[in-house]
Amino acid sequence: MPLVKNPILPGFNPDPSVLRVGQDYYIATSTFEWYPGVQIHHSTDLANWTLLTRPLNRKSQLDMRGDPDSCGVWAPCLSHDGDKFWLVYTDVKRKDGSFKDAHNYIVWADKIDGEWSDPVYVNSSGFDPSLFHDPDSGKKYFVNMLWDHRRRPLLFAGIAVQEWDAKTKKLVGERKNVYQGTELALAEAPHVYKRNGWYYLLIAEGGTGYEHACTLARSKNIWGPYETHPEKHVLTSKDHPRAVLQRAGHGDIVETEDGRTYLVHLTGRPTTQLRRCVLGRETAIQECYWKDDWLYVKNGPVPSLWVDLLGERDESKYWEEKRYTFKDGLHKDFQWLRTPETERIFNVKDDKLTVIGREAIGSWFEQALVARRQEHFSYDAETVIDFSPTDERQFAGLTAYYCRYNFFYLTVTAHSDGQRELLIMSSEASWPIGNLNTPYVPYVQIPNEGKVKLALTIRGNQLQFYYAVLGSGDEEPKKIGPVFDASIVSDECGGHQQHGSFTGAFVGVAASDLNGLAAEAKFDYLLYKPVKNQQDAYVRDNE
Template structure:
């Protein structure tokens, strides 16, 4: 069998939930504050994956305006009961502090492409919900249970209750069926049934460098559950030199020929500071059921960088330049997302002249309506560029190119103006200044430019080095602007939350801000993302 390099879903694809329907495999991953919600990739061979849909596309399903960074859609669970697809997800409204606000919902669809239903509200007792379809026809809902009184944390175990699809609500008794192990912070539950055993796969140890997958089993769905004799079944917590770090939060799938695979999240930190610019990604491991009826990860429990899969991976597209143009008839390319709002018409449109027009609203730290359209950073090194047509009136108008993680961490090369209305190019950045998210001052000196004409904006990242450049209309060569920045700042570890509390990944895209709230617009001709093979630490992908 061909050896395939992990991760199989590179760049910000966390909390994988995997499903096979016939010969088709699907993985659903978290999207947090990025809209539309939930990424679903499809594969025929477990090696080659394409993004096929983001099912939470309208206000009735998801409205994240006001959600803080790293809130929004957590840990979706995708299942199929032989009749239709079921998707369970949390829309986290608050995560910091003792009280959490974590409503859970279910949507369904006859096909993976939809149409996806309006959501059914389930509960708010915790996050990471999952739905299990038992062989007797019953459906069981599990989620981690949170308790604000519990010390030293609020992870109080895994809660089980039956779900009635006709009444569209939880019914009957509820019970905490698993309290976790000494690894602590039990979450991410998935139930399975095999050989008369109910198996409960959970995530433990927190989603940082202590993360792990724990497996337990019981003859009765209500428990008691015994823990795997070699717990955890997957983790790199005690292996600081392992290529795949932060490994945990998994799900299991069987192939038609009887093989078993475990998908899991992981991180690939770089620099001596161990910063995960690409966020938490999805990898896969071969597993097997031994004679003792326990699942083991092949060559585990430390995850392997290479894994045997049924097919080789075609990386041609992965390493190809992606040049995005804008066409009103086809809409925005599926690689792009925006922040929080289910009303994208208020922040962007594609014009009849084939430009992406952003309507300036909040600044780069906004939590409601921020005109920022971006795609994931999926390589450690890359070039990006765009051309913007923008006529600012003063310093409260900005539009341009951004490398973005969250309101605490971004780099922004913007066309703006001084108080006198004269146009200029400047760089603003907010670097790990939690909880205030101030710009890093003093800003580099702005560069005066003519009052009219389009401006080409570009950035180059080589490992942990970021350099901006620009060219005026009619100029062929780009000129560097500003200092070389530390690109590793745009990472989970610098996302503004303590204790492994930032959950997304780096994006690159275009933005427009009008702090005067006069809806100043900026038009972008195209967007280019060009991967670069450049060795950084142990990685070249």
């Protein structure tokens, strides 16, 4: 079998749930506050994956306005019962502090890329649930962690199982807490499987940082008692700080048609001495084997960088330059933040992307920002903007964005007298206040009419902005501002306590009108060009 390099889904693609139906493989990953909700990728060989659909794509299914950063859609579970596809997910409305308002829902569809149902509410007792279809009894079980706000210092109370009736769409019978995990603690993200008369319970432990792990237990009865795997954690990087793939945990299991077993899991690839994961949490895969009715990761428990898969990856697609024009609408690589009412924040017409100025960048309610994931450690990005602001409260441009606390933003704006200018806004490392860093990078005055090219380069942990005024006779891009620390656009600098920032870096375009007049910025295209650069040596290819 060909060797394929991890991760298989690079860039912000965490909490993978994997499924095989016939010869087709699917992976669903978390999207948090980014809309539409849940990414589902498709493959036939486990090596080459294509974004297929985002099923939570209308207001009746999902409205995340007001959801804080790194809330929204957590940990989807994708399954198939022989008839329908099922998707379980959590919409988190609050996560910081002792309380979590985490609402769990189920949707279903006849075709995975067809229309999914409106959601059925299940409960709010915990998060990261799954739906297990018992192949013998035909019953369905809802499995999720329990949250207890009274427990100190750890608020995780164990893994609960309860039957779910597909006819009435309700939980029935007793809920039972079946497993509390190991001393690593923070038991969450449960998945149940049945094999050779055993029920297997795979959970995540240790938080989603550098202590993360996959823990396995088994029982002859779905209600327990569950015994823990002889090695406790079947996958973890916690004791191997120099491994390329760090933060390994939150996994799911799939079997191939010929009986091989694989574990997909989230991972992070830290760069710099500060161990910052600028690409967020990604999806990797490991080959497994069974011994004495226990699952083991091949060469584990440390995740391998290279894995034997069914096919050989086409690496050329990973390094492909993407020049997004808008002749055929918005490309599926793009997402926006929180709102299902897209007509209020952008539209595509006359071959342009028009972004409608709404609230400030970083708003939790109605922010007009359209962006795609950063999937490479080094890349170039550029756009051309047509925007006529009247004062400093109207601004639009190109942004490298993580959350309200961490972004870099090159904007076309205006002075209070109406004179147009370029201004860089930076909110790096400003948590918990969220102020823009001051003093600002000095503004650059530009003509009041005409399009402007805005660009940025990222080389590992270095970000540089550029601009050119089109039609001026001098259209060679010029540097603007200093070299910024691009590594702060990362989980580790995302504005929350440890284990609290869950998304990844994006690059895109945005517009704000703090006068409330919905000023429009028109963008001709967005270029995303991956760059192979020495800075990528931060991630050590040492396996």
